[in-house]
Amino acid sequence: MDGQWYQWIRGNVTVQVRGGQPEKLVNGALAGGLQLSSIRWTSSGLMQFELSVDDFFRLRPYLKETGCRVHVASRRGLPFWLVRLSKRKLFVAGILLFIAGIYLLSSLVWSVEVKGNVKMTDERIYAAAKQEGLFPMQWKFRLQPVEVLSKKLLQRLPDASWIGVEKKGTRVVIQIVEATTPERAELENPRHLIAKSDAVVTEIYAEKGRAVVKKNMKVRKGQTLISGTIGGGVYMQTVVAKGSVRGLVWHDYEIAVPLTQQVKVYTGDKKTKWYAMIGGRALQVSGFGKNPFETFETVVHEEQAAWRQWKLPFGRLKKTIMDVRMDERSITVEEARSIGLLQAKSEILVKAGADAVIRDEIVLHEKTDNGKVYMKVSFEVEQSIIEEMPLVHMQGE
Structure with missing residues (x-):
């Protein structure tokens, strides 16, 4: 980065060599300490390279020695930019006015941003900041030091455990860390955990409640997996069933992938x-x-x-x-098949959940017609198969 700015300030030219001995010219200039870069042959058969303005004027002895002539193809950098500006005085005046305007505008606070708040509203934080002189279109030199602002905002907002204020150009960021209070546990109604789809149970863990199915059992959608009723007779009571049940579920997909x-x-x-x-x-x-x-x-x-x-x-x-x-671009049938299967698997994992695992796949039907590959595929997926069902009436299983 610093090197690029240095080159831009010095000025840089791209030259094309005509006649003479271009290779000898390049070798001699490099041996003489000139810094040449991007050395290449153009499509028209001319040698082309880049060098600084200072090195360009030092190139003359090597041109005489090799009988070459050079043509400047492009000029870049501060010296050439200043020459162009000197011919456009009104433009220079406009730039100066623009810089002055930018300086004044950059001396204002354009926006105040609040981060980290969850329970506290933005409006409440903005109101407290305004009382301390922090608001959009305020002059930055009129702001209090950020350490002072942080302490005063913390006094005005007791629900926060820490407040940080940071200046980022014309933007001020107020970072909030809210005070943590113990959350009250939500009251839950008694419930069963039931199957949300047909499956073969592979794993069951009843944290609370009574497991009514076992591993390797086939269950149907809506069937109770972990019951929210425990005990029997006069001792029966209802609970909030908790636990996890995983099972093998078959997902059928119809896939169409164009060959173009x-x-x-x-x-x-x-x-x-x-x-x-x-x-x-x-x-x-x-x-x-x-x-x-x-x-x-x-x-x-x-x-x-x-x-x-x-x-x-x-x-x-x-x-x-x-x-x-x-x-x-035309693809083969095998490539189209791979693309289709990959897309279907991605959709399955999004639908079945992050913990889902594809165990097997079976291509039930495949054909190629009208420039597309059509497939019907069944995927065996191990996934969570539970969903909640409120237990309204006390009932046996």
């Missing part, structure tokens, strides 16, 4: 826009004009200037617009 897939391809054509970043605001300095691509993707890369361990309040932002197109 749409894939995204980058053509290599792109357009780059550069912005100067000052105080969180961006000013475009290059890459003007309309987007030439019908289908495209945009990649944004921000670089903040730094000196040693300190980050400076300015930098640059690069926005790359890449041309893309959608191509069709």
Whole structure:
């Protein structure tokens, strides 16, 4: 990062070599201490490389020695940018006014954000902050030190055990840690745990209540697994049944996968826009004009200037617009089968729960028709099979 900024400040040019002995020119310049980069042959058969402005003027003796001529293909960096600005005085004045405006705007608190609160409402926290002089559109120099703000907010909000205030540019973040109070256990009505689908029981654990099925038993949807009634006769009582029951459940899926897939391809054509970043605001300095691509993707890369361990309040932002197109790719029947099975398994695990495990799969039917692979597949899944059923009337099993 620091090296890139240094190169940009010095200025950088891309040159193309014509005539003479280009290889001898490059070797001699490198041996003489010149820093050449991106050395390559162009499609038109010309040698091309990049070097700083200082090294460009030191290149003359090597050109005479090898009989080469150079043509400057592009110029980048602060020296060339300043030359262009000197020809546009009104533009420079506008930039200065823009910087002054940005400085004033960056001296304001634009937003106050609250994090960490669950029971306490945002409105209550904002009201307490406003009483201490912290609110949007307040001058930052009028704010109290963050340590003082934290203590005073804690006094106004006794439901919090800790409050931290952090300044992030034009944004202030209030971090809340609420005081913990013992939660009252919710009253639960007596209930059975019943099967939510047909299954073969693989594991049962009754924490509370009475297990009425055993491992390897086949159960039907709605059948009681752990009863909420214990005891018998006059000693019978109802409880809140608790526990876990897992079983093997069969899921049938019909899958259709086309043999022609749409894939995204980058053509290599792109357009780059550069912005100067000052105080969180961006000013475009290059890459003007309309987007030439019908289908495209945009990649944004921000670089903040730094000196040693300190980050400076300015930098640059690069926005790359890449041309893309959608191509069709044919896949084999085996690839289509794998894609379909993978999609079906993903849906099963989402539906059956995070603890579900696919134990087996059976392809019941498969055919290829109209450019698609059709399959009917049955999956054997081990999963939790319990759901609650309120126990309204006392009843035996």
